[in-house]
Every structure is written in C-alpha cells, then in structure tokens.
Amino acid sequence: MHTEFMTIFTNYALTLSVILPNFFLADADSIGAGLKSLGAGVAAVGVLGAGIGQGITGQGACLAIGRNPEMSGQITKTMILAAGIAESGAIYALIISLLLIFV
Numbered sequence: 001m002h003t004e005f006m007t008i009f010t011n012y013a014l015t016l017s018v019i020l021p022n023f024f025l026a027d028a029d030s031i032g033a034g035l036k037s038l039g040a041g042v043a044a045v046g047v048l049g050a051g052i053g054q055g056i057t058g059q060g061a062c063l064a065i066g067r068n069p070e071m072s073g074q075i076t077k078t079m080i081l082a083a084g085i086a087e088s089g090a091i092y093a094l095i096i097s098l099l100l101i102f103v
Contacts, residue, residue, distance in 0.1 A: 039100045040098075041097070043096040043100060044093055046096075047090045051090070054083050057079055057082045058079065060079075
C-alpha cells in the first residue's frame with residue numbers, strides 16, 4: 001500500500017513539475033486556452049466513473065444470474081436500466097467537457 005501511494009504521489013509531482021512552469025511563463029491567451037483544456041479534462045473524469053459503475057453493475061448481474069438462472073430476465077432488465085442511468089451521467093460529463101472546449 002505504501003509503494004502505491006508513493007507511485008501516485010510521484011506521478012502527481014512529476015505532472016505538476018511539467019505543468020506549472022509552462023503555466024507561469026505563458027502569455028495570457030495561452031493560459032486561458034490551457035485552463036479551458038484543463039477544465040474539460042477534469043469534467044471528463046465523470047466518464048471514468050460511469051464506466052466503473054457499469055462494470056460493477058455487469059459483474060453483479062452476472063453473479064446474480066449465476067446464482068439464480070430463473071430470474072435472468074428480470075435481472076437483465078434491471079441491469080440495463082441501471083446501465084442507462086450510469087451512462088446518462090457520462091453523457092452529461094461529456095457535454096460539459098465539450099462545452100468547455102468549444103465555447
């Protein structure tokens with residue numbers, strides 16, 4: 001666990017060491033464009049959450065169908081509904097990130 005934390009911290013520090021000098025030395029127009037891109041990237045993190053949520057939903061559905069095959073129809077309907085709800089969050093995050101880039 002300690003080595004995972006150090007790896008994450010090292011990657012974070014290296015990323016900041018690349019971004020910050022460029023941020024402070026850039027002119028005003030490129031700073032605004034860079035911040036728009038940074039905001040769009042942060043907004044797109046919601047897509048990652050939706051993918052993880054759909055994976056967990058699929059795993060749960062597969063385990064439930066394995067335990068109780070007679071209920072596979074009802075489990076599949078519920079899984080598709082839950083995947084649609086999770087995907088709506090990803091679509092919202094994608095729209096926000098596209099708006100930040102192009103507007």
